[in-house]
Amino acid sequence: MDELVAFMRAQLDEDERSIRRLWGRTGGITVERYYRTPFDPSRALAEVDAKRQIIEEHTDSDGAICPTCTEQDTYRTPQAEPCRTLRLLALPYAGHPSCQEEWRP
Numbered sequence: 001m002d003e004l005v006a007f008m009r010a011q012l013d014e015d016e017r018s019i020r021r022l023w024g025r026t027g028g029i030t031v032e033r034y035y036r037t038p039f040d041p042s043r044a045l046a047e048v049d050a051k052r053q054i055i056e057e058h059t060d061s062d063g064a065i066c067p068t069c070t071e072q073d074t075y076r077t078p079q080a081e082p083c084r085t086l087r088l089l090a091l092p093y094a095g096h097p098s099c100q101e102e103w104r105p
Helices: 002-026 031-036 041-057 067-072 084-093
Strands: none
Touching: 002 041, 002 084, 041 084, 067 084
């Protein structure tokens, strides 16, 4: 699970840097630009932040099990593998060379 969490944090850091670079290049977003393109940098940054919060919610201090999923399902045996939520968050990065096949949901 540690590897997936580290991978996801690195991808989200890169996403944030890319969004900020693009936003800086376009001079921010204006109403006119917003209606011409579906890309809204402030929304994209909010999505990065939300994903980071989901990762924190699904990671315990030692990174071994998902406290959220284990807490919600008392019949589930805690496993060292990443929970389905984290694997779903990694799905958009499936084409990345560092993304591992076993992380697929």
